[in-house]
Amino acid sequence: MHQIACHECDLIHDIPPMPTRGAACCVRCGAVLLRAQANSIDRTIAWTTAGLVLYVVAVTFPFLAMRSGSIIQETALLTGIQQLYSQGIYMLAFLVLLTCILIPLGQMLGLLYIFIPLKLNVRVKFAIPVFRLFQHFKPWSMMEIYMLGILIAMVKLGKMATIVPGLAVIAFGLLIFVLNFAITAVDSHMVWERLGGES
Amino acid sequence: MNEGNSEMNHVEQAPKAQVQTKRSFSIIWVVPIIALLIGGWLTFKAMSEKGPVITITFETADGLEAGKTKIKFKDVVVGKVTAIDLSEDRSGVVVTVEMSRNAEAYMTDKTQFWVVRARVAAGEVSGLGTLLSGAYIGCNPSTEGAKSKHYKGLEKPPMITVGMPGSHYMLKSAELGSLDRGSPVYYRGIKVGQVVGYGFDENRDGVNIKVFVHAPFNEKVLQNTRFWNASGIDLTMDATGIKMDTQSLISIMLGGVAFDLPKNQPSLAQAEKESTFSLYTDRASIEEKTYTIKRYYKLIFDQNVRGLSPGAPVEMKGIRIGEVVDVKLEINKETQKILIPVLIMMEPERIDILVTAKGVVTNARGKKEELEETGDDQYDMARAIKNGLRAQLKTGNLLTGQLYIDVDIYPDAPPVKAELDGAYPIIPTMPTPLEQIADSVSRIVKKVEAIPFDKIGKDLQLAIKSLTATLDEFKALSGNINQEMVPKINNALSRLEEAMDGVKATLGPDSALNYNARQVTSEMALSIRSMRSLLEYLERDPQALLLGKEGDKK
Numbered sequence: 001m002h003q004i005a006c007h008e009c010d011l012i013h014d015i016p017p018m019p020t021r022g023a024a025c026c027v028r029c030g031a032v033l034l035r036a037q038a039n040s041i042d043r044t045i046a047w048t049t050a051g052l053v054l055y056v057v058a059v060t061f062p063f064l065a066m067r068s069g070s071i072i073q074e075t076a077l078l079t080g081i082q083q084l085y086s087q088g089i090y091m092l093a094f095l096v097l098l099t100c101i102l103i104p105l106g107q108m109l110g111l112l113y114i115f116i117p118l119k120l121n122v123r124v125k126f127a128i129p130v131f132r133l134f135q136h137f138k139p140w141s142m143m144e145i146y147m148l149g150i151l152i153a154m155v156k157l158g159k160m161a162t163i164v165p166g167l168a169v170i171a172f173g174l175l176i177f178v179l180n181f182a183i184t185a186v187d188s189h190m191v192w193e194r195l196g197g198e199s
Numbered sequence: 200m201n202e203g204n205s206e207m208n209h210v211e212q213a214p215k216a217q218v219q220t221k222r223s224f225s226i227i228w229v230v231p232i233i234a235l236l237i238g239g240w241l242t243f244k245a246m247s248e249k250g251p252v253i254t255i256t257f258e259t260a261d262g263l264e265a266g267k268t269k270i271k272f273k274d275v276v277v278g279k280v281t282a283i284d285l286s287e288d289r290s291g292v293v294v295t296v297e298m299s300r301n302a303e304a305y306m307t308d309k310t311q312f313w314v315v316r317a318r319v320a321a322g323e324v325s326g327l328g329t330l331l332s333g334a335y336i337g338c339n340p341s342t343e344g345a346k347s348k349h350y351k352g353l354e355k356p357p358m359i360t361v362g363m364p365g366s367h368y369m370l371k372s373a374e375l376g377s378l379d380r381g382s383p384v385y386y387r388g389i390k391v392g393q394v395v396g397y398g399f400d401e402n403r404d405g406v407n408i409k410v411f412v413h414a415p416f417n418e419k420v421l422q423n424t425r426f427w428n429a430s431g432i433d434l435t436m437d438a439t440g441i442k443m444d445t446q447s448l449i450s451i452m453l454g455g456v457a458f459d460l461p462k463n464q465p466s467l468a469q470a471e472k473e474s475t476f477s478l479y480t481d482r483a484s485i486e487e488k489t490y491t492i493k494r495y496y497k498l499i500f501d502q503n504v505r506g507l508s509p510g511a512p513v514e515m516k517g518i519r520i521g522e523v524v525d526v527k528l529e530i531n532k533e534t535q536k537i538l539i540p541v542l543i544m545m546e547p548e549r550i551d552i553l554v555t556a557k558g559v560v561t562n563a564r565g566k567k568e569e570l571e572e573t574g575d576d577q578y579d580m581a582r583a584i585k586n587g588l589r590a591q592l593k594t595g596n597l598l599t600g601q602l603y604i605d606v607d608i609y610p611d612a613p614p615v616k617a618e619l620d621g622a623y624p625i626i627p628t629m630p631t632p633l634e635q636i637a638d639s640v641s642r643i644v645k646k647v648e649a650i651p652f653d654k655i656g657k658d659l660q661l662a663i664k665s666l667t668a669t670l671d672e673f674k675a676l677s678g679n680i681n682q683e684m685v686p687k688i689n690n691a692l693s694r695l696e697e698a699m700d701g702v703k704a705t706l707g708p709d710s711a712l713n714y715n716a717r718q719v720t721s722e723m724a725l726s727i728r729s730m731r732s733l734l735e736y737l738e739r740d741p742q743a744l745l746l747g748k749e750g751d752k753k
Contacts, residue, residue, distance in 0.1 A: 003213065014213035024216040033216065043227045050234035057238050061245070072269075167241065178234070 004033055004189075040187035041119045047182030048111045054175040055105060062166035064150070066157065077101065077168060099142040104179060107141055110134040111182060118194060128195050131188075138183065143176050250278065250298035255312045255336070257352040260292040262316055262334030270296055270312070270336045277302050277338065294352070296336070305340030306347060312338050313353035355380060357395060364414035365392065368470070370426050370456065372478035375406045377454035378428070384410050385429055385457040391416035394456060408478060410456055420458060422467040425485035426476050429457040440596055461485050493544050495524065496580075497623040498590045498604065500539045502634060506602040507592065513543050513604045521545035523604060542623065543590075543604060580624055581617040586610065589629040 005012050006026035013033060015024055024033040059077050066073045075083070081101070084093035110130050117124045154163045257263075260283045270278030278298035286293050298306065315337045339357055375397055384392035392412035400407050412420055456478065460466065470476075479485045504526060513521040525542040580588075587609045595603040606626065615627040630638075706712060737744060 012213060013216055016215050027214050027216065039227060046227045046231045049231035053231070053234040053238035057241055061241070178230070181230075 006031055034189045040185055040190055041115050043185040044111055044115045044182055047178055047185055048108050051108050051175055051178040051182055054171045054178055057171035058168045058175055061168040063168040064166055065164040067162040099140055100146045103137050103141045104143055248300045250300045250302045251306050253296050253348050255294045255350045255352045256291050258291050258354055268335055270338055272338045272340055305342050307341055307344035308347040309341035309344035311353055311357055312336055312350050313356045365412050366417040366472040368410050369475040370408040370478040372406050376428050383455045385455055386416055386419055418469055420470045422470050423464055424458050425461055425479055426456055426458040427479035427482055427485050429455045492548050493546055495623050496543050497620045497625050498541045498628050500628055504539050506600040511603050515606045520549045584617045587612045590626045591629045592631045
């Protein structure tokens with residue numbers, strides 16, 4: 001039996017043992033205090049694995065092909081960053097690389113690093129700092145913004161060139177959702193409980 | 200109550216949170232499995248779509264870019280350049296190409312690759328799109344031949360891509376001339392194909408030119424069709440004058456090949472694909488070779504043959520019957536006589552010889568065998584010579600000085616015995632008309648020389664002397680005239696002057712006669728005036744004649 005403060009009204013609650021698939025709500029303001037995620041570990045691992053597969057597809061397959069007349073420019077995710085870099089916009093290239101490539105990958109790998117041992121009831125080193133980092137970097141994953149940028153570019157450039165979306169675009173779009181599912185599937189309360197309880 | 204209670208007691212006893220139940224979602228593992236399946240399938244597809252990897256060597260990688268340059272056939276991408284390296288001996292570049300999966304079938308050693316760049320040549324502009332998009336590698340796939348992984352790229356694009364209807368033909372020629380890849384092939388002035396390639400024959404003695412004729416015009420290439428080089432401007436200068444022949448403006452610049460049937464030739468069956476023809480040098484030469492029988496004769500001239508060259512026509516009454524084959528110079532060492540033997544070739548088939556034998560008239564062709572068997576060809580020639588057959592050098596063209604040989608029958612020519620010079624019968628020659636003129640001029644000169652100008656000169660001198668004497672006498676006579684006649688004439692003249700003075704005094708302006716005459720004249724004028732006024736009055740008033748002046752009445 002432990003207590004939790006409502007993040008809306010700071011009312012301290014005692015959390016009763018939760019049934020699976022249940023949500024604890026604040027008695028004063030009705031905010032959801034925590035959700036007892038059914039199979040949180042399984043679901044996180046599942047979504048993250050799916051995300052990794054999509055990630056690999058998104059990175060390796062051709063992303064967009066722009067065709068204007070007989071000029072065909074085919075790009076992949078990484079070549080776009082390479083283009084930015086070669087044009088001398090180092091900061092932007094670095095930012096895109098970080099927010100769209102490295103952080104999502106780090107997030108997924110981190111989740112797997114924490115959840116697979118949890119699933120298997122094994123203890124690993126640095127689980128707590130890794131999870132803290134994961135929580136910390138959550139807002140830095142900006143694949144949605146990247147996707148938005150691509151959509152805008154497709155609409156704007158549509159008049160100048162024919163844009164042929166590649167497989168990677170679909171994979172990338174799916175990855176955004178899958179990664180979100182994975183992150184929402186994370187029952188951080190439970191994770192802290194288990195990591196903290198065991199430490 | 201309840202609310203206050205909970206608020207007050209929240210430290211010791213927090214209320215129990217509400218618990219909501221939610222449906223289970225245990226099939227969550229399907230998600231990564233689907234993702235894995237799709238990912239796996241995509242990867243498998245990508246791997247299996249990877250076609251054969253081949254290498255092509257080029258001289259230069261100009262315009263090629265690894266990862267970007269495409270291999271295209273009919274503008275469809277069939278592969279991609281993945282790497283460009285220098286060849287080991289650095290004489291060229293090795294381009295590694297990843298072909299698409301379905302390219303496996305035509306990865307044979309007959310398949311050709313070349314770099315398509317913007318090209319302005321052969322009367323057409325191609326590959327302009329590459330100016331913007333960069334070069335690409337064209338390919339001409341062929342399923343025949345052995346499988347291959349390494350290719351030698353062509354530096355120039357081949358002209359025909361597989362699958363165009365038409366036929367290829369091989370033309371043999373002594374030299375390429377102005378032909379080039381892409382030079383047009385004409386049939387009656389319309390472009391029906393092009394030169395697709397050329398190269399030496401096996402011995403490198405001649406040139407094989409490969410042409411492609413589009414369907415359906417390849418039906419017009421028959422077994423007896425002749426191809427000729429229609430390149431540029433065909434300027435021929437011979438005894439018939441200057442002749443210019445061209446096919447089209449493009450062929451002037453690029454050269455070209457034309458084909459047609461020789462005149463008066465029956466149409467044979469269509470020629471097989473890939474058949475070999477010989478390439479004639481010009482249009483005229485395709486017609487000439489139709490005469491198979493050739494007779495050689497020798498003419499011996501002792502005059503200047505400047506302007507007579509091999510190939511000059513031999514004509515009879517202005518119709519070509521053969522040509523000059525060879526012109527030589529011979530000097531007889533003993534007699535120091537210079538002779539010019541000229542070998543000519545006559546084609547008897549050009550002449551329809553009418554032979555009347557037992558009432559049957561046949562032409563040369565019909566009589567040919569018999570002539571050759573009995574050998575009375577020579578007999579005929581001997582008879583013709585006896586009848587006055589003579590050869591003459593004549594000027595074909597005054598402008599160029601080209602000579603031709605005229606063969607004709609001169610019945611009053613001095614008789615000559617028919618001879619043989621080696622294997623060739625000799626046709627006797629006659630001097631040129633110009634030479635005849637020169638002869639007569641020299642005869643005239645001789646006659647002029649015979650005139651005794653010395654004697655004439657002496658006589659003339661004598662005559663001049665007597666003429667001088669006559670003139671002297673005449674001079675003496677005129678001296679007499681001066682002394683005696685002139686004073687008398689002067690006297691007569693002065694008397695005449697005196698007489699004239701008298702006349703002047705009588706008739707001059709101050710003479711009485713003149714004065715009187717003036718007086719009379721003025722009086723006459725007065726009377727005429729009064730007469731006129733009288734007449735005017737009478738005209739106005741005729742009754743005055745009877746009644747008198749009106750004024751008088753009053």
